[in-house]
Amino acid sequence: MLRQILFTGIEALPTIGTIALFLGVVVIIQSLTQLPRFGGEEYMGKILVLVILRELGPLMTAFLVIGRSGTAISTETGNMIVAHEIEALKVMGIDTRLFIVAPRILGVTTAVICLSLYFDLIALLGGFIVAKLILITSFSSFARILFTSITGTDLIISLLKALLFGNLIALVCVYQGFSVRISSTEVPQATTRAVVQTLFLVFLANSLLTLLFYL
Numbered sequence: 001m002l003r004q005i006l007f008t009g010i011e012a013l014p015t016i017g018t019i020a021l022f023l024g025v026v027v028i029i030q031s032l033t034q035l036p037r038f039g040g041e042e043y044m045g046k047i048l049v050l051v052i053l054r055e056l057g058p059l060m061t062a063f064l065v066i067g068r069s070g071t072a073i074s075t076e077t078g079n080m081i082v083a084h085e086i087e088a089l090k091v092m093g094i095d096t097r098l099f100i101v102a103p104r105i106l107g108v109t110t111a112v113i114c115l116s117l118y119f120d121l122i123a124l125l126g127g128f129i130v131a132k133l134i135l136i137t138s139f140s141s142f143a144r145i146l147f148t149s150i151t152g153t154d155l156i157i158s159l160l161k162a163l164l165f166g167n168l169i170a171l172v173c174v175y176q177g178f179s180v181r182i183s184s185t186e187v188p189q190a191t192t193r194a195v196v197q198t199l200f201l202v203f204l205a206n207s208l209l210t211l212l213f214y215l
Helices: 002-008 010-038 041-082 085-091 096-131 139-149 152-178 186-214
Strands: none
Touching: 002 010, 002 041, 002 096, 010 041, 010 096, 041 085, 041 096, 041 139, 041 152, 041 186, 085 096, 096 139, 096 152, 152 186
C-alpha cells in the first residue's frame, strides 16, 4: 500500500503541481479581469471555489491518476496473470484480494484525496502568486474573498469526489487487469478498456454528485 501511495501520490506531485499552477493562473486571471466588467466582483470567490475546489480539483487529479497510475495497475496485474504469478500466489495460499487488490484500492484512494487537496492549494494560492505579476490585486484582499467563500460543504463535496474517484480508478483498473486470460496481447486491450471505463465512470459519478448537492 505504501509503495502504491509513493508511486501514485508522492511521485506525481511535480506533475500535479505544475498543471494546477497553470490552470489556477488561467482561472484566476479570467475571474479577476472579466467579472468586474459585469459588476460580479462579489461572486469572484464563490466562482473560484466552485470551479477549482468542487470541480476541477478532483476531476483533473482523477484524470492524471488514470493516465499515470491506472494504466500501470491494469498493465501490471495483466502481466501477472500472463506470467502465472497469480496462480502461484493462490497455490501458496495467499489471498490475492488482500495481497493484490486491497493495497491498490487503499493506496490509490489515499493518494487521490491528498493530491486533490494539493491541487486545490497550488491552483488557488500558487495561481494567485503568479497572477500577481500581471494583476494589481493585494494578497490580503484575494485571501479574504477566497476564504469567506469556502464553506464546509465545499470541502466535503471535494473530498467525497476524490474518495469516490480513487475507489473507481483502483477497482476498474484492477478488474480489467484480472480480465486478462492467456496472451500478452490482451494486456494493452485491458489497459485501454480500463482507461475508457474509468473516465466514463468518473464523469458519471461527478455529474451525479453535482446534481445531488445542487438539487
